[in-house]
Amino acid sequence: MPELPEVQTTANAIEKYSKGKKISYCNVRKNKLRWKLQADLSQRLKNKKIKSVSRRGKYIIIELNSLYLVIHLGMSGYIRISNNLTNILKHDHIDIVLESNTVLRFNDTRKFGMVFYSEDDPTQSHPLLKKIGVEPLTRNFNKKYLYEKTRNRSVSIKNFLMNGDIIAGIGNIYASEALFDAKIKPNKLSKNLTRKNCEELSSSIKKVLKLSLKKGGASISDYVNVDGNKGYFQNNFKVYGRAGKPCYTCNYIISKITLGQRSSFFCKKCQK
Template sequence: MPELPEVETSCRGIEPFCVDQQITRIKVRQPKLRWPVDADLARKLKGKTILKVERRGKYMLLQTGRAALMIHLGMSGSLRIVESSVEAAKHDHIDVHLSNGKIIRYNDPRRFGSFIYNTEGNAHPLLNKLGVEPLSADFNSDYLYAVCQQRKVSIKTLIMNSNIVVGVGNIYAQESLFMSSINPKKAANKISRKRIESLVVAIKHVLAEAIKAGGSSLKDFTSAEGKPGYFQHAHQVYGRGGEACNQCGTTLKQIVISQRSTVYCGNCQR
C-alpha cells in the first residue's frame, strides 16, 4: 500500500502540472472503487481551477476553493500525468482533463482507492479523526511522550495508529524504531522521555529520506512520472528477517505485532 512518502511523492509529482489549471472534463470509466464515485463528480468539478495540491495523512487534496477533489490511492493506486493523446490502459479508471492539455490519470488494479468531492475540508469524516502530521512541528517529543504515558500497547502499534500520528506505516515504523534503537515490542508507557525524543527524530528523518528517494517501491507503486521509489535500497530491517544486522551482524528476528510482520535486531534494539 502506498504510504505517506509515496503519497507525498505523488502530490509533488502532479503539482507542477495542475496548479492554476482549470478542470475541463472528468472521464470516469469505472465508478466502483472503495466507495462509488459520485455520478455528479464531473459536473461539480468542471470549470473549477486547481489552486493547490495538499496532503492530509494518505489523502491527496486538489483544492479548488470551497471544495476539493479528495483522492486516496488505496492498496494499488497511482496517478500519472499524461498527454491527452495517450490511450487509456487496463485499470485506468479515471481521467481528470486540464486546460493545459494534460490529464491526471488514475490507475488502480484492486480498486480500493477513492475519488471524493469534499466540501467540508478537514472536518470531513475521513479526515477529522486523523492524528498529527509527523513532519509538522506538532509532532514532537512532548506530544508523543504524553501519549505514550497513557498507553500500554507496543510502541510499534502506537506509532502506526493514524489517530495519534498519520502516515507511519509498517515499513517506516520498523526503520524508525531501528534507528532509535527501540525494541518494537516494548510497551509505550515504559519508554523514557529521552528515547522518545530519539524516536521522534528518527521518524522525521526516515520519512524525509523516503520522500527524497521517491518512496519505497512496493510492487504496485510508481511515482507520477512513472519512476519507482528507491528508499527500499536503504532498508535496515524491513523485509530482512533472518539476514544479518548491518550494524552488529546479529541475525534479525521476524515476529508479528498487531497482525503485521515486524523485523528487528535483538541486540541493537532494547
C-alpha cells in the same frame, strides 16, 4: 500501502503540473473503488481551476475554486501524469483531464482507493480526515507529544506509531525503519518508553521520513511516482523485508514477528 513520503511525493508532483490549470473534464471508467463514487463527480469537476495541492495523513487534497477533490491511494493506487489520452492501462479507473490535455490518471489494482469531492475543507469537515493525528514532520510532533501520548498505552510501540488518529501517515515500512534507527524493539509496550526513548524516536521518525522524501518514496509493489518511475527508498531499508538477512550494524540476523496482523522486522541485538 503508500505512506506519507509516497503520498507527499505524489501531491508535490500534481501541484507542479496542475496548479493554476482548469479541469476540462473527468472520465470515470470504474464508478466503485473502496466506495461508490459520487454520481455527479465528473460534472462537479468540469471547468474547476486547481488552486493548490496538499496532503493530510495519506490523503491528497486538491483545492479547486469552491470545491475540494480528495484522493486516497488505497493499498495499491498511484497517479500518473500523461499527455497521452489513449494509452490506457489495465486498472486506469479515472482520468482528470486538464486544459492542454494533461491527464491525471488514477490507477488502482485492488480498488481500495477513494476519490470524492467535498464542498467544505475536508480536513475540518470530513469524518475520515478531521480525526487524523499530528503530522510527524511538523513542530507539533516532538518528544513531549510522543511521551504524553504513550502514557498508559499497553499497545506495542509499532502499532502505536501506525495509529493514524495519533500520528498521521506512518505505516508498516516507516514504523519499522524508525524503530530500528531509534534502537527500540517493535513489541515494546508504548507506556514503557522513557523520555529518552521518545526523544530518540521522534527524531528518528523525522529523519527516516525526510530521507524517503528525498528518494521519492519506496516502491516495493505497485507504487510508482507520477512519471511512472519507482522511488528509491527501498534501497535504504535497514530491516523492513530483510528477515533472515544480517543486520547492517551488528551482523545479527534480522527477525520477523507479527504485531496487529502485520509483519514487523527488527534486530534483536540492536533494538531493546
